[in-house]
Each structure stands twice: as structure tokens, then as C-alpha cells.
Amino acid sequence: MSDPDLAVRAEGLRKRYGDKLALAGLDLTVPAGTVHGLLGPNGAGKTTAVRILGTLLRFDAGRAEVAGFDVARQADQVRLRIGLVGQHAAVDEILSGRQNLAMFGRLYHLPSAVADRRADELLARFGLADTGGKPVGQYSGGMRRRLDLAAGLILAPPVLFLDEPTTGLDPRSRNEVWTAVRALVSAGTTVLLTTQYLEEADQLADQISVIDDGRIVAEGTPDGLKSLLGRDRIDVVLHRADDLPAAAALLGRVTGGPAELDQDNRRVSAPVRDRMAALTEVVRGLDDRGITAEDIALRRPTLDEVFLHLTGTGAGTGTGTDPGAGTDPGVGAGVPTPDPNEREVAL
Amino acid sequence: MTVAIPSPPRTALHRLRWAVVDGWTITRRDLIHWARQPVQVVVGLLFPIMVVLMFGYLFGGGMSVPGGGNYREFLMPGMFAMTVLFGIEGTYTAIATDVSRGVTDRFRSMPMAGSAVVVGRSTADMLNAVLGLVVMVACGLLVGWRWHGTVGAALAGFGLLLLLRFALLWLGIYLGLLLRNPEAVVAMQILVWPVLFLSNALVSPETMPGWLGMVAEGNPLSATVSATRELFGNPGWEGDSWLRQHALAMALGWPVLLIGIFLPLSVRRYRRLDR
Structure with a gap:
């Protein structure tokens, strides 16, 4: 049933933590070779979705395929084909950048010599060749994040998950990460990116899914969404x-x-x-x-306004959301029709 | 710059090979930590020596050894056990740091053997424990401690110490997975002291008030210390309480019990990281 042209296919993903529903039937398709932004506020379910697709988290219902393999039943196959870069720079602080990459390379079962060579290649590619010998503890936030990205790319995975890759970074470091991501994308990697920042999704993504309360409330190109949002x-x-x-x-x-x-x-x-x-x-x-x-x-429009608008509570709240935006003739253009029930349900 | 994607293991043998290789990769990581932080390693090794000197020479004059004998001969097995006890701080810090920094999640998202993190951790920590004991034995020999029994008995004594270290390793792993906060090691650095003082490592429980003495005798650390004193032929193992009479059995029983509790709890906790 797997479609080779889809890097990610999720249908009706549900995940509950205690009495909190983190994902309430999430549907997501990401064509291979594209950058997909998952845009939403804190607690919307972005990280949960990425952790499920990255085989870190079990889900309660639905199905998910990544790179053509079932996330639940073929986790090993999925893990060979993904890079997962989380919110923290998940690298060893005491080891040097080079030692980190070489270690992760060995854990991907590359022969030692290949792992070492790959470490040097990636350091050069992410502008860390000069600092590759220094302990990561001495790196700046942006350098760490780039090393983290490099660690996710050791196997040159076809699918890369980036969970809020620039949260907490200063503008300069953020630009460094964006540049690195763009370079990857031009090399053909499929990227699923979560972000709280409209601007980041706008900068990087071909297609954006807006997520709220564990479900997708709108989907479209950045331009299409902007016209939708006013x-x-x-x-x-x-x-x-x-x-x-x-x-x-x-x-x-x-x-x-x-x-x-x-x-x-x-x-x-x-x-x-x-x-x-x-x-x-x-x-x-x-x-x-x-x-x-x-x-x-x-x-x-601020992200707040986006959500007020998308969830249909914007009118009459006096927050300045343009009441006419929803009827803008440009709306339909780049926006695939969401589930017709979506708006009513999402409240 | 293309890298061939390795295929996941199909046979049990292939799986085992991955487990061994991955475990060793993680062990190597810790060995590199030592090489990169020589000062911390040296301080960690010297600290117990300081305690030996402090108790052996500063307080030792005021200590009475049950049944007579040299206090430093009495003290050293307690110091060996103390070194082993302190090891839990390193285990805890390493596990909690990896969980809190997301390194554990990175490992879990990789096609590596699930056991590698723990196997690598145990190997590195046990190597560290052996190194710590070697340094303490050298220190002991310098301050006049000797073993008086056979080499076999002495080796059995060190075996018991390493068994206790292995048990504490699992307690450390469990606490690391449970608390996930590397800073909490400060609490552990404080709490190891009452565990040490409330044992027979430094003084005989007979000199303590009745109920404290009973607590000290029941301390798992005391069982190992009593048994190693016995095996090394050092003073201090006489006594007629049941625990004292069965020190060897207790020195085996306590660690086995701790492993029996904390190994399955740790595995369960690790597996449940995906919930």
C-alpha cells in the first residue's frame, strides 16, 4: 500500500497522554523531495507528531508510513532512512564535534573508516571543519544546532525531521540553520519541519500544515495561507x-x-x-x-490572529482580524480543501 | 558522498554482533570522556585517598578496632566499599544527562541495538570501578594495609566489591531514568555520606547506640565490608550477630536483591520512554 512518491503518510493518528488528547486524528502527507512545515502554537501536537513519525513514541490509533515503511511495525527500516533533529541539541557535550559524528556513524553501523570520513565531510559541509576538534561544550548555540543537524544526516537519510530547529536561537544562528536546511533541500532531502514561527515556515516550506489541538486545521502554500489569513x-x-x-x-x-x-x-x-x-x-x-x-x-497577521481566524472565533472578538479575509477571492487558489467538517469541529 | 544504507540485522547472530559492537561504541564514548577530562578523573580517584588519609591518620588514633588490631587494616575494606558506593554518582549523572539533553532520544531514533546504551554504560562504569579499586589498593598498601589470606580469597573480596558496584549501577540507571535531572546528583553526593557513616566501614556498629548499630549492621554496604574483611583477613569481622555470622551470604544476597529489583525496573522504564 505504500506510495514511493510519499515520504510521509499519516492517517488518523491519535495519541493520548492521560486525559489529554495530544493528537486527535492527524492526517499528513508529504511528497518526496519537498519541505513541509508543521506550524502551530505550543502544545498543538507538533512534537508529538514528529516523535511518532520518528519511531520514538507509540500511538494509539491510525497509521503512519515514513519512506514507504510502517512506523509501528518496521521501526528498524524507518530508522535507517530518517534523521531526527529535536528541540535540544542532542549531542555529547564532552566529545568534540568530530568525535560525536564519528560515534553516531559507528552506531549507524558504518565501518570505522567510513564513519570518520563521513564525520569530516559533514563538518566541512556545516562550516565546522575548524572547530571539529573542540569539545561541543565550547560551541555556540548555532554551532551546536548545526552539529545536531549534521548528526541527523550521517546516513544521508531521504527524510529529515526537524523539530523547532531554531527555537531559542539568536537571529544570526537562526540564519545559519536556515542556510543549512536550504542546502539540504536542494540536495533532494525531504524535510518535515515543525515551527511556531510563521516566518520560518514561510522561509523554508513549500507546503504548510497548520496544526491546532492535535489536528490539521488548514493546509496550503505559504502564499495561499497568507491570503487566507488576511x-x-x-x-x-x-x-x-x-x-x-x-x-x-x-x-x-x-x-x-x-x-x-x-x-x-x-x-x-x-x-x-x-x-x-x-x-x-x-x-x-x-x-x-x-x-x-x-x-x-x-x-x-500574528500567529494568534491566524488561529483565531482559522478556528472561526476571530469575528466579533475585536482583535483586529480582518473579517473580510475569509471571503478573499484568492483564498481557494493554493489551498487544498480541508476536511469539510474541520472548521466546525475545531471551533 | 553517498553512504550505503546498512540493512537491519536478520539473524540472531547478526543481532548479537550489533549489540556487542554498539555496546563497545558507547563504552568507547565514556573512555573518550575520561581522556578529555583527565582532571575530573584524577580528582575522582584522589578523593577517596583523601578520606583514607583523613580517617587513617586524623581520626584513626581515636578509633578502637573490635578485637584489637591496626585501624588502617580495619579501615581499608570500608574505603574500598566507599569507592564503590561513590561510583553511583557517575552512573546517575551520565544517564540523567543523556535523557535530559535528548541524546537518549537520538539513540532511540537510530537503528542501533537497544541494549547498547546500558551495556556500554555498565562496561565503562565497571572499568572505572576496577581502576578506582586498583588506585585504592595501592593507597592501602602504602598506608600499611595487607591482605593475609590466599590470593583466591582476596580476589573473591574484590569480586564482591564489584558485584556491589554492579548492583549500584542499576540503582543509578533507574534513578537517572526516573529523575532525568543531572543536577539532582548533588542530592546523591550528600546522601552517600549517611549511607557510608551508617555502616561498619569507618567504625564498628558495636560502638553505636543500640538501634543505630542495628541499622548500620543491616546496611548492604556493611555486608560487603564485613565479608571483604573476612576474605582479606583484616580485623573487624568477629561478632556473634546473625548478620555478622552470615556476612558472606549477605554480601552476595544484598547486591543480587538490588539487581533483581532495579534491573527490571530500569529496563521497564527505558522501554516506556515511548509512551
């Missing part, structure tokens, strides 16, 4: 509350849509189409009218 907004915070009506009129004229007023925070905001043009016009308009702004920002 457009960027421009926010203007004024110095004086008296200027609110004038500023709202300006924003309405510039963006061609109604602006929202937030009296308490002296804020007006409106969805924009052309980001930079809108920003320029608003700044100029405020200046012409002699209105002093304390802050002007263009912002993308």
Missing part, C-alpha cells in the same frame, strides 16, 4: 486622541477600506494591499494634516 495591516498610534477621526479618514482613503479605531490606545489601523506605497502615503498625509504619530508600523 492581508498586512498598517497601524498608526497617535500622540493625541483628538486626531483619531482625521487619521481614520486618511487611512480609509489611502487603503480604500474602513479603518478600525482603538480609542484607548489612540490607534487606527487598516488592511493594506501595497505595503510601501500605503506607508509612504500615510506618512505624507499625516504630515500634511499636522498630525503627530508616535508609531507607524506595517505588520503581518
Whole structure:
């Protein structure tokens, strides 16, 4: 029943910890050679899903295949074909980077000479050749994470699981990891990536599944999801509350849509189409009218807004979710139709 | 740069070979730890010597040996057992660190023998215990300790010490898997002292208040110390209590009981990491 073109196929995965349902019937397919982002907040079930697919965790119901092998019944075969990079850099702190990779190579049953050679290759590939002899305890966070990635790639596995690969990293280290992941992908590795960051999924993934409460609530390309989630907004915070009506009129004229007023925070905001043009016009308009702004920002919908929107509780909560976004004609384009029941059930 | 994917073992023999090879890879990892942290290793080996010197020369003058005899001859078997007892800290730290850092999960996601982590750990720790005992024997010989029985009896004595170390190894593995917090080793570094003091390692339980003496005699450490004193022909093993009369049996029984409890518990705990 296995489809060689699918790197990951999960159907109806359920997992319960005590009385908490971590996965409530998760379906996921990842075509070989693509990068799939699993995007969701803490506790959504991302890590549970990856641990199940990586043979670390038993599941209660459903089926899962990775690289064409059954996760539950052919764990050994699966383990030969996956790399799993978790949230912590799972490497030995006392050993050097090279010794770590050589040890993991031996544990993959490569002959010693091959394991050593492979360690050197991977160190060079991840920019660790110079520091390969130092104990990992002296590595920076980004170096550790890259070593961790390298350790997951010893067998050049066709499928790589990355569980929040950049959580807790500074921007520079995060970029290093992203660069490494892109290099892998260009070499043909299938990547399933979990992340809490919209931006990370946007940067790396071909396809994104949004996960909440243990099930997929939306799926699509980054662009498709963005249009589903609503457009960027421009926010203007004024110095004086008296200027609110004038500023709202300006924003309405510039963006061609109604602006929202937030009296308490002296804020007006409106969805924009052309980001930079809108920003320029608003700044100029405020200046012409002699209105002093304390802050002007263009912002993308936040993950909170994404979830409020996707789970259907966004309207009427006054959080600024664009009520029109769901009916945006662009929505259907890149987004495969989710289970028709999904929205109602997800609440 | 392509790497051929090895095939999983099909035969029992192939499986066994993987288990041995993987176990040795993990052992090697610990040996590299020693090589990379020579200071820690040396400090670990010197610390028991300091205790020997402290008790042998500072407090020893005030100690009375049951039935007379040299205190340092009385002391050394207790010090051997102490070295063995301290070993549990290393086992615990290694296991808890791997679990908390995700290294254990990495191992579990790899096509390696499931037994390797434990086999490798035990081999490395037992090698460490042998090294520790060799250093302590050298120290003992320097401070005037001798064994007076046959070589066979002396070897049996060291065998009992290593058996206790093996039992404590499983306790350490179990606690490491249970607590998963390498920092908790601090509690263990404190708790080993009452276990040591509440035994016959340093003083004879006869000198303690009645109930404390009974606790000290019942301590598994005391059984091993009594039996090794007997096997080495060192003073201090006389006595008429039942436990004292059966020191050898107790020195076998206690570790076997501990292994019987903590080995299955550890295996169960390890297997249940996937729940």
C-alpha cells in the first residue's frame, strides 16, 4: 500500500497522554523531495507528531508510513532512512564535534573508516571543519544546532525531521540553520519541519500544515495561507486622541477600506494591499494634516490572529482580524480543501 | 558522498554482533570522556585517598578496632566499599544527562541495538570501578594495609566489591531514568555520606547506640565490608550477630536483591520512554 512518491503518510493518528488528547486524528502527507512545515502554537501536537513519525513514541490509533515503511511495525527500516533533529541539541557535550559524528556513524553501523570520513565531510559541509576538534561544550548555540543537524544526516537519510530547529536561537544562528536546511533541500532531502514561527515556515516550506489541538486545521502554500489569513495591516498610534477621526479618514482613503479605531490606545489601523506605497502615503498625509504619530508600523497577521481566524472565533472578538479575509477571492487558489467538517469541529 | 544504507540485522547472530559492537561504541564514548577530562578523573580517584588519609591518620588514633588490631587494616575494606558506593554518582549523572539533553532520544531514533546504551554504560562504569579499586589498593598498601589470606580469597573480596558496584549501577540507571535531572546528583553526593557513616566501614556498629548499630549492621554496604574483611583477613569481622555470622551470604544476597529489583525496573522504564 505504500506510495514511493510519499515520504510521509499519516492517517488518523491519535495519541493520548492521560486525559489529554495530544493528537486527535492527524492526517499528513508529504511528497518526496519537498519541505513541509508543521506550524502551530505550543502544545498543538507538533512534537508529538514528529516523535511518532520518528519511531520514538507509540500511538494509539491510525497509521503512519515514513519512506514507504510502517512506523509501528518496521521501526528498524524507518530508522535507517530518517534523521531526527529535536528541540535540544542532542549531542555529547564532552566529545568534540568530530568525535560525536564519528560515534553516531559507528552506531549507524558504518565501518570505522567510513564513519570518520563521513564525520569530516559533514563538518566541512556545516562550516565546522575548524572547530571539529573542540569539545561541543565550547560551541555556540548555532554551532551546536548545526552539529545536531549534521548528526541527523550521517546516513544521508531521504527524510529529515526537524523539530523547532531554531527555537531559542539568536537571529544570526537562526540564519545559519536556515542556510543549512536550504542546502539540504536542494540536495533532494525531504524535510518535515515543525515551527511556531510563521516566518520560518514561510522561509523554508513549500507546503504548510497548520496544526491546532492535535489536528490539521488548514493546509496550503505559504502564499495561499497568507491570503487566507488576511492581508498586512498598517497601524498608526497617535500622540493625541483628538486626531483619531482625521487619521481614520486618511487611512480609509489611502487603503480604500474602513479603518478600525482603538480609542484607548489612540490607534487606527487598516488592511493594506501595497505595503510601501500605503506607508509612504500615510506618512505624507499625516504630515500634511499636522498630525503627530508616535508609531507607524506595517505588520503581518500574528500567529494568534491566524488561529483565531482559522478556528472561526476571530469575528466579533475585536482583535483586529480582518473579517473580510475569509471571503478573499484568492483564498481557494493554493489551498487544498480541508476536511469539510474541520472548521466546525475545531471551533 | 553517498553512504550505503546498512540493512537491519536478520539473524540472531547478526543481532548479537550489533549489540556487542554498539555496546563497545558507547563504552568507547565514556573512555573518550575520561581522556578529555583527565582532571575530573584524577580528582575522582584522589578523593577517596583523601578520606583514607583523613580517617587513617586524623581520626584513626581515636578509633578502637573490635578485637584489637591496626585501624588502617580495619579501615581499608570500608574505603574500598566507599569507592564503590561513590561510583553511583557517575552512573546517575551520565544517564540523567543523556535523557535530559535528548541524546537518549537520538539513540532511540537510530537503528542501533537497544541494549547498547546500558551495556556500554555498565562496561565503562565497571572499568572505572576496577581502576578506582586498583588506585585504592595501592593507597592501602602504602598506608600499611595487607591482605593475609590466599590470593583466591582476596580476589573473591574484590569480586564482591564489584558485584556491589554492579548492583549500584542499576540503582543509578533507574534513578537517572526516573529523575532525568543531572543536577539532582548533588542530592546523591550528600546522601552517600549517611549511607557510608551508617555502616561498619569507618567504625564498628558495636560502638553505636543500640538501634543505630542495628541499622548500620543491616546496611548492604556493611555486608560487603564485613565479608571483604573476612576474605582479606583484616580485623573487624568477629561478632556473634546473625548478620555478622552470615556476612558472606549477605554480601552476595544484598547486591543480587538490588539487581533483581532495579534491573527490571530500569529496563521497564527505558522501554516506556515511548509512551
